[in-house]
Amino acid sequence: MPLMLKILSRTLASVAVIFGVTHALAAGTGTGQEKAASTLERIRETGRIRIGYGDTAPFSYRLPDGQVVGYSIDLCRQVSETLRKQLGLASLQIDYVHRTPRNRVQLLNDRIIDIECNASTNTAERRRSAAFALSHFYASTRYVSLTRHGLQTVDDLRGRSVSVALGTVNVGQINELNRDRALNLSIVPADGLQAAFDLVKGGQVSAFAMDDVLLSAMIAASRQPQDFSLSKELVAAMQPYGFMMRLGDDPFRDAVNAALAQIYRDPKMAGLYRRWFEEPIPPGNITLHQPMSPRLQQALAQPREETGI
Structure with a gap:
């Protein structure tokens, strides 16, 4: 009887190890990747993605009627649609969460938002507390x-x-x-x-x-x-602007960057840019008269991560 108990104990331990390894592989290896995988999994399970926006025309801002709009918002809507298709969802609800320059990183770390879609400057110091998507502007x-x-x-x-x-x-x-x-x-x-x-x-x-x-x-x-x-x-x-995401969310960051690279290379990208920087924008129909810079043109044609700034 004691021998049988030992064998049964070893068998149960082996099953537990196998289950743990399988679970880790499904969620990613290491704590950071588990967090990243849980972001995509949460989006799949809930059918919702949480986008941080600001008071920063023409990138992201709220109109008097409550609609959230902007250059960054248009890009993140397209990213969300790509994620919806990849996750096999019939629909994907976007929840907009107002953020400020002071609380944006905290909202990411507290999982209040999944991605900050605004005009955050990508610097070496900031990359110690947040991951950045492929650049969408330079200022x-x-x-x-x-x-x-x-x-x-x-x-x-x-x-x-x-x-x-x-x-x-x-x-x-x-x-x-x-x-x-x-x-x-x-x-x-x-x-x-x-x-x-x-x-x-x-x-x-x-x-x-x-x-x-x-x-x-x-x-x-x-x-x-x-x-x-x-x-x-x-x-x-x-310096470049990029959408901020949580550190360690590698699968989510990679999915966002893959979607952005596809959007940037699309001929429609030039029209999206003109819509916010060279044409009248709401609510006051102001025009910034700011053509796309050569540096942004190059970055959109050859998207890459900014790591040397």
């Missing part, structure tokens, strides 16, 4: 100021006050510039892009440092665009 950093002040260069800011939006890479950029150039700036943090822009509009600060494409959109959407000017000199060089 440089400038500053906006009131036209009547005649500010155009970095040195024009010497001794002045500059607002920055908390949670953006521009905070580090302006701090570094302040140290390197000994500008003696008074740096004023604001909770959000619009709040930082409003400090310039109200005269509380001299300038707001931010990505030039976003500043252009905010100026165009203001009641008196002629009151604002973008600096001629860059605050920081051109």
Whole structure:
């Protein structure tokens, strides 16, 4: 009897090991890949994908009627449709979740959102806390100021006050510039892009440092665009934008990137870009007049991960 119990015990242990290995292979090897596989599996089981959006025209924003729109949103809708087909789903519901520059990574890590579809700059520092999809835009950093002040260069800011939006890479950029150039700036943090822009509009600060494409959109959407000017000199060089996903979600990240590579190479991609950067956009029918840059053209023609920035 004791011998039979030992044999039975060994058999049950072997079955448990085999089951554990099979389960690990199905979900991916290692903790990170298990998390990644669970994202796709959750989407398959629930028929829902959770997309983070912002207040960042023309990339992602909500219209007065409640509809979430934008260049990034259009791309992520197409990605979602590709995932729907790959997962064999009859339909895939998109749940839009508002995010801010300060909480976007936390929402990813807390699994409140599956992917952030906005205008997040892909940097080496950020890649330590989030995975990035293939780049969908490139932007440089400038500053906006009131036209009547005649500010155009970095040195024009010497001794002045500059607002920055908390949670953006521009905070580090302006701090570094302040140290390197000994500008003696008074740096004023604001909770959000619009709040930082409003400090310039109200005269509380001299300038707001931010990505030039976003500043252009905010100026165009203001009641008196002629009151604002973008600096001629860059605050920081051109950097890529990418959709953020959780670290370790390798299968999900790979599926998103495969879908984006296909979308980018499609001839319809040029029209999608024009829709948001060269034609009137809602709700105010403003036009950014921003043709596709040569760098973005190259990135769309030959999609690749950004790892050297």
